[in-house]
Amino acid sequence: MKKITILFGLLFILLSCSSENTKEEENNSVDSLNYPESNIWWNDTVFYEIFIRSFYDSNNDGRGDINGIIEKLDYLNDGDPNTNSDLGINGIWLMPISPSPSYHGYDIIDYKEINPEYGTLNDFRNLIKECHQRGIKVIIDFVGNHSSDQHPWFKSSVEGSSKRNWYRWSTTKPNYKGPWGQEVWHKKNNAYYYGAFWSGMPDLNYSNIEVTNEIKNLIKYWYQDIKVDGFRVDAVKHWIEEGSNQENTTSTLNWWRDLYAFQKNLDPSIMMVGEVWSSSSEIVKYSDDRLDYCFEFDLSSSIINAVKNNSFGNLKSKISELQGLYPNSQYGSFLTNHDQNRSFEQIGYNLNKSKLAASLLLTLPGIPYVYYGEEIAMLGKKPDEDIRKPMQWSDAIYGGFSNSNPWRNLNNNYLEYNVEKMQKDKNSLWSHYSKFIKLRTKNKVISQGKVKILESNNTDIFAYIKSFENSNMLIIHNFSSLDKKSFSININNSALSAGNYNFNEIFNNSKIDGVEISSSSKLNFENESSVIKKHETLIFNIIKN
Template sequence: MRKTNPALLSLFFLLTACQGTESEKPTEAQEELSLLEIYEDGNETILDDNYRNYYEIFVYSYADSNGDKIGDLNGITEKLDCIKESGYTGIWLTPIFKSTTYHKYDAVDYFQIDPTFGTMEDLKALVKKAHSLDIKVILDGVFNHTSLYNSWYESAVLAHNKYLKGQTLSEEETKFNTLYKFYDSEEEARASGHKYYQAGANPYYYEGNFDRAMPEFNFDSEFTYELIQSVIDFYMAPEIGIDGFRLDAVKYYYLGENDKNVQVLTRIEEMMRENNPNAYGVGECWDSNTTIEKYYQSELDSFFYFPAAGSDGYIAISVNNKEKLKGNYYRGSKDLEAKCQNGIPAPFLNNHDMARLSYSTLPDLQKFVFALLGMSKCTTFHYYGDDIGMVSTNLPSGDYKDSSYRTHYYWDDDTHESECQNVPNAVNQPQIMPCYKTQREDPSSMLSYITAINKLRNIYPFIARGTLVDGNEAEESANNSSKQKILTLTKRYEEKDYKVMINFSDTDEASCDITGYKPLAGLKIQCDNTIKFESNTLTLSPHSIALLKTE
């Protein structure tokens, strides 16, 4: 059943191009050393929609281009070919605006790139090259608060001082007086139920739910929306041309008031859409699936699906007891589609605020959880380092555990090319898997596996866009029994049915009847594993996946 594999041929040419060597036709042995088996329809096509494979880049830690050991925009630009090679079709950059902190989640000036990361011209060059590679770029929109050192806050304090003294305010001062959440007495601040701090030596207080240095915007003020619109317009204008925003901490616009937050998000979504009808917005609503479902009423494209993330997410739970818990994956996948039915689901496994999901002694399981993520109807989000199996098991003392989730990427263990220093207060993490360069040359590596997953999603649109079809077959295969090792999912896309068949066993082959279907592709955990189609029987090696379509 094996045919010459266009996807593998294109992958080979990408690899050699990235290495700067002359492309040669891969040998038969090189074709055989692959985690992917493509039987039909193997051409990779990137559709012009927002079902994509996103790669979150924590800018400080990813790639250094100028030798100062801090990641920067030019470093990312230099690595875009590698990102493309790995099958990613979108990147999310954590905050890049001028700030006093390494993480930049407190903007001092939204209209300046932080000088440690580069310049506005560097951002333009990054976006231009990304678009030439069919990679979308979204920025982190931290629109619930600013830095205490932002000139907007300074203007607001001056205006509020005049207001409290009964002095006449100019039109501009009147606007700034309403920009932040000020409380004119501690009693009023305390009654709000939110965190608050005194505004310097002034006799009033401001809301600061994240940190003393991060005063919250007042979303009852039209001026707040005016300023947010100015930021969105600036970066989405053709001169820069980003494709959308990841919206930070959307529950905190009006803390504890979800209906009002939905209204805010509706307005922000409209701002993006006015600039680009195909803009992409994804919100961070760290909450339950029922709350996330409510936020989709805003018509923002996506919200990160936290029930899928971490060691207690439904994906990790489904592999914790071999094949016995595969039903958790099926039910979790159904819930994902149901709760996000008005938009694009956005599940993920970890991010810059969470411990990396890792199975340091079980590398095949480390791969498998990303395959389960990749088989979902969704836009996937991988965190930088997921592609090479980075971990975050060593935690620093005190309140700095987040720093362990943001350590530097391993590019080359010999030359340390492009390598960054760790973020402040981080401790070194064990390097369980080899560096990028070594994994790139290993067809069974974590990097090769992540690439294979992304390639499958790019080749077969039904994976990311097809809707699960209820039926006895799925229900029966999803029972939590060790006797049934293969989970059979039916996806419907453009009025055609496809099957995704997943062997949840980590030790045993498993077989099933596939009458009425023919194979499209297979994904193996190791290159020397096998996927066999004989007559109407499919046999999957441990943790292998097969894709089929109706005959």
């Protein structure tokens, strides 16, 4: 009887401890988070992706640097809404900023420092301060899937010391290759370590809690001490392998769910956007309280292909699919990035089509990202170095990027396509980007509105209404290489309630007044004043009388 009493007492204590532990876990879980919608600042942000090495060289060593970005901040956003000499972006994504043996920086040697070729930590703090004074948020590339093989962590791991298990090792070479048929097990000192991308990028072992805790400390360091606003996370789907299963594993999804809880408990305003280069059905798993959102690669190719081929059927289907997959607009949209041939190259060197692509990017749902130089029709196709060439600021020697021979030769179109020249032309691609970026950052209907796709009697006309609270706007794109002046759009199944409306175009001031919305309504474009030019976009404010 005494033994039973003791056992019962021990069981009671264990259950009590388990209950307390459960409560503590609940307090740190995603379900317990209740942060206000106002903290989701990225919904009103247009980001600009910068490769520091190629943006602007302030010290004439042929490489771009942090002080070069500071010198050019007024180009991005001068903080004055009444000027028209800036792009008007309000977010910057900086590609890797930390010390690295490579030109691109995606193999890091020290996660707490700045690449000395780019400047110092004090320079970076100054950049953050200058950006925040202009209302620009700053996110940095977080390359945590792997480090450089020159990182002290890996060197210690090779030696077999306390950090041996910070990376994955095997005494024999496992009998499988990587997701795209590449070698992933690399020999070192009679053992093999795992590196998905190449031998110089050994994967960190996130099955080891010490590695996870170190990464959490790094997030706190960059957010709390350095004051960045968020992170673009590289190679999200490769985080934790399960044997030969090396992408999108259950362990990876569980790890990101845990980090999301940590992130939001630290501060709900921290933003994390993930690179998951997969289909939309795989990407959406990471947007379910694992990351704030991810880049939509399928949407990117849908926009480019639609514009290139003058046909938006697949784009229309993709938008409808994304509406069913994601919460409204909670994905990153873009035309191209640093891993893809540039959009002007893909679209076929056509400025009008490039304007249409920009219009789609900046009016469709999503959180848009513009790759540096996209606004001035920079060229670039693989190899990677050639899609990351120096920015074309002017027609001066070296394109105004530097007074010294740059790290990579400029594109041969820089004499015609450069910032200085295109800023002076109100009809240039640069002016088009500036106009649409500013429209989006100042207008919640465009940035956050829900979209309703409309039908037209003309197969070249792609139209939709965006609605936010009690405001509505109609966006019409002409995918044809010809002007259109006689077409109609069905608005009977739109978000508009029955009544009488005026439609006022925001750029050319044309109007369509007294439109009755009913169960069989059509909006007719029948005269010269309502023509839509080739590859043009019209945007109407909708006012109920």
